[in-house]
Amino acid sequence: MTRDFKTALALCLATFLITAVAYPAVVWGGAQLLFPWRARGSLIERSDRTVVGSRLVAQSFKSPRYFHPRPSAVDYKADGAGGSNLASTNPQLAEMAAAQAAGEGGSADRPLPVDLASRSGSGLDPDLSVESALFQVDRVAAARGVRPEAIREAVMRRVDHSGWILGAPPRVNVLELNWSLDDHGIVRD
């Protein structure tokens, strides 16, 4: 039995060195070398190198000048992500949905697309469905004092179809869309 424990501890040490030290070191080195920008979190930077955010992580947009992302159960806290975990039978969820619809200007004539009414699983969903982006075109155009067609075009240019062959829905990245509206480029290396 003592011999079993000795071997057990030795195997712990060996597997620790292989799987918890060597393996992550190799993956880290390879990823930093091959995909340095992605490995650091796909961060979008201003020309002065300050970080705007990550293209993968939603951030809060409240102003009518910007497209709004899906509502977040954690208020876009990117170091404490989470969903609402509310059941469809919970009256609280129905109240939240009604409030969200009212806030975004959904009505019986012009109903709010369902993804913009529901909270995402991570609370950090960076994307909107195309319908949800188009839903906001008029508001953004009015706030910016430009023709709706121009904004609409900007949205359609940014529709991401990648992964369609896997059955992925077309979508629009909110931060990149808003960033492009402010007439910036996207900084990557």
Place this chain on the structure above:
Amino acid sequence: MDLTWIHPIWAVGLPVALAIPLGLWMTRVLDPPPEREGRGLDALATLVTRAIGRGHPTPMTWLEYGRAMLAFNLALFVITFAILWAQPRLPLNPDQKGSLAGLGYKDPAGVQHDGADTAVIFNTVCSFVTNTNLQHYSGEQHLSYFSQLGAVMWLQFVTPACGLAVMLAVIRGLRGQRDVGDFWRDMVRSVLFVMLPLALVTAFSLAATSVPMTFAGSAPATTLEGGSQAIARGPVAAFVAIKQLGTNGGGFFGPNSAHPFENPTPWSNLIEVVALTLVPMASVLMFGRMLRERRHARVLFGVMLTMLLIGAGIVIAAELRPNGAMIRPEIASGPNMEGKEVRFGPVATATWSAATSATSNGSVNGMLDSLNPMGGLVPMALMMINVDFSGVGSGFLNMLMFVIAAVFIAGLMVGRTPEYLGRKIEAKEVKLAMVAILIHPLVITCGTALFAATTWGSSTTANPGAHGFSEILYEFTSSAANNGSGFEGLSDNNPAWNIATGVVLLLGRFPSLLLPLAIAGSLAVKKPTPPSLGTLPTDNFTFGMTLMGVVLLVGALSFMPAVVMGPVADALGKGASPAAASAQPRVSQPLVQVLKDAH
């Protein structure tokens, strides 16, 4: 063109196709014939076994094998407990995470107790040592990078390898070997030749799809509107790869693979959903090759695949329907998107939810608590039967117990002595198999009853009525099945939940590894009887149907009352569909009322 329907074909077809070569590879590297031991690639394994002082393979009886396995698991327990305990004093902690026990908890009266709950460490260690990955903490908030890699990820490698090792030993017993192999050598081979290469390939593929891999702390950002956001990141790619491959499921971030850093694109989602079922599928094929019973293995595979497809079909159908709370004129009618991500959509999230609970993985790419009631029923049901590919190694052993029960029942029906793989199944084996099968419903129903009847459970649910009961039932089912997913609304980080599920986790793991080992040991010493006209074949359609019948019957008999009180009552209740919402009085009112009264 709308191609959303195509996702399940990729998500199931691809791992099935890849499992065939992987099954062959696993047979070759994990069970080499004596003349190839220590040669070629296997020399690497010898190098490591020599380093741990077991250079010469020691044949073990099933009892010695089980003892070595337990010794190793005890060592894992002690070491990871120490690492998590000492977290604030260990390196690789750029965001200065404090002690895991510092989380604190709210008691049933709503009083906050800061830093008082060391049971969370006990629960976390039980959870990862048992290959479950139930998480009562949130990765990006409470763990340092050292704990993520050195405690959590290390266990994500060695615990599936441990399941695989025991599976190898059981197969050798069924083959008639009294010496079921060398546990240490099986462990080393499983880690080196199966888990590690698969993880490397998966990790690099994920890094290519934008999953971060950095040791830098969280990135401070100034948002476009001028607000500030701290973006947590870390060595995610390496972690997520083995999380998916080893039926582990414990996320780097709280929301698991719904988090855009764990699963940023539809391509990363496909890689991860394939990795989720791949090794359990290949294990079944390896079983067929090692025993030279490939037709029998294909029957088992077919039974598992059928149940998975049925499950996935039900969740997809349920999730394409609107969420009850979203049915109102000012919201456009659409699928249930609460708790789901736009880049995956409802079909991919539903497919994943079935696959993750069939295999005992437990990772999620959308929140299960917010699934429509019938959608939420499926993951629960798949964990209750717990044989649908299930955990690496351990899942196959669960199925083996049902195979023995099915052989026994079929034998009784035709009045013959039941035989399996040429060996007589007698009272001893059937008793052991029944114990293994019945522990599972016993701990789930007893635990749920206790917590639903007391404030331990009733004060911790996030949703009212039948769904609250579902949360309690789900938590115990997930723990006993060593799955680790959850209806995460439940406030489960308090001493009562931490200790109760910790114990259930251990009861869900070790008996279901040791009992099959005992059965294999007992069958190994029996004289093989050559197949005759009276032998019931186990490699045809009839046996497959019998087996599925036994699995579903045992599942239904054990869990039907609990399921009716949870998800079924939930589905019949308010909000599930417009018809049910407007119908007065509601059909399920008495049941919901009973539950409320019980609380």
